[in-house]
Amino acid sequence: MEYIQGIAVLIGINLIAVLGLSILTGFTGLFSFGHGGFMAIGAYISAIVSSRLDLPVPIAFPLAIVAGALAAGLVSIFIGKLTLNLKGDYFCIATMGFGEAIRVILNNVNYVGGARGWANLPQYTTWWIVLGLDVILVVFTWNIINSRQGRNMVAVREEELAAQMAGVNTFRSKMVALVVSAALAGIAGALMANYIQFIRPTMFNMAKSTDLTIMVIFGGLGSISGTIVGTFLLVSLPEIFRNFAQWRLVIYGLAVIVIMVGRPQGIMGGVELTPSGIRKIFAARRAKAKLEAELKAAEQGDAA
Amino acid sequence: MTEALPLLELKGLTKRFGGLAAVNNVSFKVRQGDISGLIGPNGAGKTTIFNLITGVYKVTEGQIEFQGKPIHNQEPFKIASGGVTRTFQNIRLFKNLSVFDNVYTACHLSAKYSLLHSVLRLPLYWKEEKILKEKARSLLAIMGLEERQDIAANNLPYGLQRRLEITRALALDPKLLLLDEPAAGMNPDETEQLMRIIAEVRKMFNLSVLVIEHHMDLIMGICDHIHVLNFGCTLADGTADEIANDPKVVEAYLGAEEEK
């Protein structure tokens, strides 16, 4: 039972980071190789606040989480300002470099344990806290996406130039997506540090970043419910198939290619598992069928 | 009688790419309420001018003034929110979004609520979202797209896609609408329909239009004023009659004697 609860907590923690990445990649169309770095910032800041500062627990933990989120967010502003006005490749390369840079820096700062890591962190994270934050942040993500700010992000993903012509400040939209995703990754990192009670730089390297992205892709770009399903599957599957650990990533890599080439909408097909989401799908199908019928009738009418 | 301030004025506009002047010292005015045409052979610089007006390109020399104030070199989104919107030669709809969402998204400037309002779902969010939905719905109804509002944009037939693009451009309450070859690929019937729509839109929304087109029937049919380009330079400027009878234009472009 405790084992299952452990997995549940890991799912819940990862979900927060993946929600952020979903906003950035799934809805705004930006790809980051370095969100592990933002998680690392959150984790380490949280570790410092929770074990180096002598504060009572009810203050220390929330402060740690907020500090982690803020730090990650601030760093992301720096990266965003430099690269979001340029072509997409620059942003990707910069995030890749950022992820590596964080790892190198952390490896060399002995105050936080260096490459060997930092053990014996206090365990503050509980199942209820994670669940509570998950609910809050899923609603948070939903609220952003279903607003004019969220629609503008999607417009950036669909057709950036047309979005600009429609008065969308695409730089600002991308920046908001980036900062929110970084802050969420920071929160996830903070929760992680105070759950596993041990952190080291290699936990947040590019492998972690790509892990998170894979979760977004499997669930389907542009679907929050997809993100939840994707995270659930990809965090629990490895535990179930522990014997095949080596091949897990081989299969994931292949699966990503197949998904992108065959079915980019992922598992959920870009659909939201909500009443309005499902209604939308049926309405779209009906409307399309109707249109095709009308066009066919017109053609036959012409031929007659 | 002094002429009223032109809505849009290009003054000595020049754009060079490396050594090539795609647009060379072009000047013209679009008067308030007019439907103006911008014509010329392919490669004459017409779309480049649109890109300059909408801020996609920076000008090399010259000025662009909108309502008397310079707008050249501004950020594209600022120019759009200032009242100049456009459609594209090769349709740039939000393909995977529904027809409704394409317009709904573009309505965003009619609301003022901030990210905080969205996240916390404060009352202003609800109030303004309702307004935006209503606005999108009414625009789609006016343009005859209401029935199709749930279809994904890229499932629309070509003619309706063009209409959707115009609808989306209208969502920003523009004062000047730039249409880049809106009749491309249309048969004569569709072109007629489009002409009527453009005329209606001008009246209903009280705006001015600048059209790039190759379909001469459309240009001659609805334009109050025409500017002719060739190799990036101004060839002629005047009313439809003046242009049709200008020997330079006839020779370089219309070829009325030899062709159809």
Add this chain to the structure above:
Amino acid sequence: MDQFLQQLVNGLSIGSIYALMAVGYSLVYSIMNFSNFAHGSVIMLGAYFGFFALTRLGVPFSVAFFIAALGTAAIAVILERLAYKPLRDRRAPFLYFIITAMGASIFIDNSVIATIGPTPKTFPPDLLPAWLQGDPLEWGMLTVGRIDIAIFLTAAICLFLLMIFIDFTKLGKAIQATAYNMKASALMGINPNFVIILVFAIGGGLAGAAGVLYGMKYQVFPQMSAITLKSFIAAVFGGLGSLPGALLGSVLLALIETFVSGYLSTQYRDLFAFIILIGMLVVRPSGIMGKDAEDKA
């Protein structure tokens, strides 16, 4: 002064490897306007191909080298045909390409880990050409490892041949034309698909060469695909899309890294690559020799 020259020599060696990687990457980028983020995995495969050709097939080193380069050229083309072409045909958004490249990279890297294993392999010195096995050469106060000389010469020859190919042959001009404007070139009778295959093959081949040289100088291990980050930074530094820029950027990056390693500390070497990247983005995003880095309509 001597230490300075010594560092210079060290830097040129790793700079040569970076150059092969960065030029290959930039070549593909200049045609496709697309960053092949699976480039690192191809480099890594090159090292393994070279290693196994040398140790299992028992061929001489130079043959192993060619086998590696041909092998990676083939892999790169297969990757293009299977993963990227379908996306190109559907005119998929930029994002899909990156994701697919990431997937390919994960697939390739972990296939190697799962089959061959993660333990690093070393090129057996006795299988290398005789003249490489001797002591480092002494030249005044400078000590130059023989492997470093080999790396520098090999890279120089490869890049020189590439330059001749691009500037003076008909195919090379076809590549230049397509890089400039794919549609116009197609109208002139240049088959874009063929050019794309050619460019991926060359890029892949250069990657394989870089992989073998890197493996020879250091070791062969699956995680070496991460070295590709250096080639991206070098390419941005020199100007994305510019081949001479990639070369210049690589050499400069390697020199700066070596000097930081030598005079400051090896720990911060990788960090400096990132600092250079950030510095470039702040000061001149188009790179030393690049064109505009902003979006065009």
